[in-house]
Amino acid sequence: METIQAILSNDIVDAVLLSILPIVFILLYALVTLYTEMKVAAHIQDRVAYMRTGWHGVLQPFADILKLLQKEDTIAANADKFLFILAPYIVFIGTYGGYAVIPFSSIYIGSNINLGAFFLIAASSLVVIGILMGGWASNNKWSIFGGMRSAAQMVSYEIPTALAVVVATMITGSLNLQDVTRFQDGGIQNWVVFGGPFPLVQRLLLLPFTLITFLILFTASLAEVNRTPFDLPEAESELVQGFNTEYSGMRFAMFYLAEYANMFLVSAVAVSFFLGGWTSPFGSFLSGPVWGIFWFIAKGMVFIFLHIWIRWTLPRLRVDQLMYTSWKVLTPFLFVCIFTVGLILVM
Amino acid sequence: MSALRKYFANIFHSLYTVIVGMKITFRHLFVPAVTIQYPSVKLKLPERARNRLYVNIDDCIGCDQCSMACPVDCITIETIKATPDQDLGVTSTGNKKRLYVPTFDIDIAKCCYCGLCVPPCPTECIVMTDVYEFSEFDRKNLVYNFSRMTPAETAVAKERARKAEEEAAAKKAAAAAAAAAKQAAPVQPKPEPPQSPPTTTQ
Amino acid sequence: MTESQVLPTTYVTQPGAIVTSSGRTLHTDEMIINMGPQHPSTHGVLRLEIVVDGEIIVDVIPHIGYLHRCFEKHAEHMTNYQQVIPYCDRMDYVASMNNDHGYAVAVERLLKIQVPERVEYIRVIMAELQRIASHLIAIGTYGIDAGAFTPFLYCFTDREKILDLFEMTCGARLLYNYIWVGGLSHDIPPRFVEQAKEFCKYFRPRIKQFNDLLTYNEIFVKRTANVGVLPKDVAINYSSSGPMLRGSGVNWDLRRDDPYSIYDRFEWEPQVGKGEVGTVGDCWDRHIVRMREMEQSVNIIEQALAKIPEGNVQAAIPKRIRPDAGEVYVRTETPRGELGYYIISDGTASPYRVKVRAPAFVNLSVLPEISHGAMIADLVLIAGSVDIVLGEVDR
DSSP: OHHHHHHHHSHHHHHHHHHHHHHHHHHHHHHHHHHHHHHHHHHHTTSOOOOTTTGGGTTHHHHHHHHHHTSOOOOOTTSOHHHHHHHHHHHHHHHHHHGGGOBSSSSOBSOOOTTHHHHHHHHHTHHHHHHHHHHHHTTOHHHHHHHHHHHHHHHHHHHHHHHHHHHHHHHHOOSOHHHHHHHTOSSGGGSGGGTOSSOHHHHHHHHHHHHHHHHHHHHHHHHHTTOTTSOGGGOTTTSTTGGGTTOOHHHHHHHHHHHHHHHHHHHHHHHHHHSOTTSOTTTTTTOSHHHHHHHHHHHHHHHHHHHHHHHTTOOOOOHHHHHHIIIIIIHHHHHHHHHHHHHHHHO | OOHHHHHHHHHHHHHHHHHHHHHHHHHHTTSOOOOOOTTTSOOOOOTTOOOSEEEOGGGOOOOOHHHHHOTTOOEEEEEEEOOTTOOOOBOTTSOBOOEEEEEEEEETTTOOOOOTTTTTOTTOOEEEOSOOOOOOSSGGGGEEEOOOOOHHHHHHHHHHHHHHHHHHHHHHHHHHHHHHHHHHSOOOSSOOOSOOOOOOOO | OOOOOOOOTTTOSSTTOOBOTTSOBOOTTOEEEEEOSSOTTSSSSOEEEEEEETTEEEEEEEEOOTTOOOHHHHHHTSSSGGGGHHHHHTTSTTSHHHHHHHHHHHHHHHHTOOOOHHHHHHHHHHHHHHHHHHHHHHHHHHHHHHTOOHHHHHHHHHHHHHHHHHHHHHSOSSOOOOEETTEESSOOOTTHHHHHHHHHHHHHHHHHHHIIIIITOHHHHHHHTTSSOOOHHHHHHTTOOTHHHHHTTOOOOHHHHSOOSSGGGSOOOOOOOOOSSSSTTSHHHHHHHHHHHHHHHHHHHHHHHHTOOOOOTTTTOOSSOOOOSEEEEEEEEETTEEEEEEEEEOSSSSOSEEEEEOHHHHHHTTHHHHTTTOBHHHHHHHHHHHOOOHHHHHO
């Protein structure tokens, strides 16, 4: 008993345990999301997806992972071997680094730094480098297209993401996600997306702008994770698989896992900043450290469902239309929002 | 419309059509699936379904119509003439069978399932069934042999046919010789008896 | 990442130059990229050699022939004219009824025979049902090219109902061998009329749903408007036909302008592109022409179902087809355009020559012309809007 306590109070062991938790979460969540995506996609298309592996196919994600694990690991002859092997890991590291500052509950946050949001946006920019590497190192012209498009897209959509986070930061007064979440404690009326815990007049003035900012953040999050309507880098009907074309087996699984992890990461950002994070929508009813985890994950999954729903509904944008959307629609709207929210807050 | 108005109208129109599309797909989430779980549930095919061929060899009179009608030449038929004293029986449609059919092969891998072999058959013995699950591991198994004659029966029939043909040829030769002899002797009070020894003519 | 093509020295204009298969030397900032025979969006085995400057296309060179199956040679060696019909099916395999129809009309004109009224009505119903089925594939796959995966499944659900109708009638779902010279292979079963009427009632709201989901979706409109504009005169000069031609504003439909069956007895209108959301002749126009043509086909089917006369569909099928020596060219309106059969008979039971003018082949030839200056993403949509079926392009 004492030895266990001694071990747990060691800082390094603590840090290691804290950082393993998100990986466990990501793995479990990826399995659930794989299944959910396929089933939701199938029912949208009036068909059923897996039915044979387990009851209604619940064991299918395991089968998928097993299949990917046992595939032959091929690297094209003229491919840049070092970059080719490194690319999936860089993408995953970029995503996983962001999980360090996400508060899953009032008692768990990987690293309680005061620069939370800043660090998050910086860390998730590593994904761009990884994708570019993957596209270039494949020695395949179609992969290059995918990589280039993806770099342009992700760099462009970092701006709306960052600006939307700035709006939320202005309202909540902190970059630390734990403080931001605590600021919205007390029920659904205190969520930033509905104006924040301010007096009525200020809240009504803020409401349209926070709603617009939230919508823009959601759109930018779709673009950050390369999902339709922004999935040009992996446009299945144009580029076969985009930068993913030459990847097979475990490396492809790594990219896939990184994509799902990224999906949850951007959803977690939107949830923490705008939808109250781990706080309960009913105020103090059903709240607490453990309930916090439940609310956080539930809200995140609502976003994931929205991601999936939109993916199977909309066609994709062309790369120049995508840039147009980012630079000429989302960013100007956000500038106006920042300006106005700032004015309202100092009123 | 000024550029600014067009810009805003564009944005609102985009959002509106996106919402309309999402409503449609959301509605479809609650529509029951149109797919069926195939191996456990199979659709019943209509009665005119054109799938695997089946030949009722007892009804086949060996007319070769199906083989000639086939555009891809997947039917191979060999027939042996039966001698008049052989009774092969009658088909179920009333036609008298006059030919043995030792070979009736259909290469179902070549068949294009067009159904052109079915209408010409006088006894309706070749039909297209509704069987569609007939994959094989070995391609040789896709050549269906419908004839039930054993090699022994085939040999016997061939022998009989050959003999009958020889006899017929001999008879013909004798009749020709008799006719030639008739011509050589112009006055013939009474006809020659028919049984003349078989002689070979040139 | 440069590649050097192995070329005979006679083609190389300077040492180290990269030359396309059409003999054009690349400038330094251009790249040859191959949208190869196996590609998710070339709708078959079509190889497009694209010369790109970044993402802007400078030149497109289509290579075809990967699906050539010697239809015309086979036709010469069949023992009679009826045996050619399964081969006709397989040219444009998504619209087989229309292929058979064209061939049957051609041989009937050669034989100078007239088919019974009932046969004409049923042929029109089948041809229009097949037109709907073929357009459903065209627009479904067009949605996939644009990135919307769901409308494709909805289109195939509808297409299943049409295929059920066909299976009920002739037994096959894709390659029917149904329209024979002089008549039909089977008469329609008793339940056909009722089920076809149910289908028509079911299908009209589905067209509207599809339009709401994809056609008027702003993202789709942005992708397809003003893309791949085919001007009127270019379309006519390149002998385009079908929705390609009508999308460019030319009001020309063979069912009305070169009549071959009883289409003049029904009330319907050929649909023409008007440039509603962009230029006349862009990809959206061709798409909306197909959507509206499906609706017109439903009109024709409903009118025909109400008026089918009685008769024997096999009364006029000749026992021996042995036309007098001569030649005939008959063109019909398939979902892809003008399908022409040029048949030369030498008086024997099998044709001397059957030449097919495939609409997809002719329409595909306009692709390099309309994709100058487009981006690669646009090329996918332009190629999709031509609606090619490689079986027909290569025969």
